Amino acid sequence: MGQLEKGEGVFMDIDKLIARINELSRKNKATGLSAAEIVERDELRQQYLKNFKSNFRQQLDNITIVDGDDEIKH
Numbered sequence: 001m002g003q004l005e006k007g008e009g010v011f012m013d014i015d016k017l018i019a020r021i022n023e024l025s026r027k028n029k030a031t032g033l034s035a036a037e038i039v040e041r042d043e044l045r046q047q048y049l050k051n052f053k054s055n056f057r058q059q060l061d062n063i064t065i066v067d068g069d070d071e072i073k074h
Helices: 014-030 035-061
Strands: 003-006 010-013
Touching: 010 014, 014 035
Parallel strands: none
Antiparallel strands: 003 010
């Protein structure tokens, strides 16, 4: 999969990002999270959403609709 920006220019693979979010989620359900882990989880979620929105926007920007009159619409 793609790369995601994490922190100060360090990159984290999207699969690793999702795995860490899931790991923190499971730990939260089992034993709870420390304050630092809550902050980490929230930052990771924001990074994931930022990446998702960016990729989705790129997909929408690349869609071209052609109607019956051969007019190109964006």
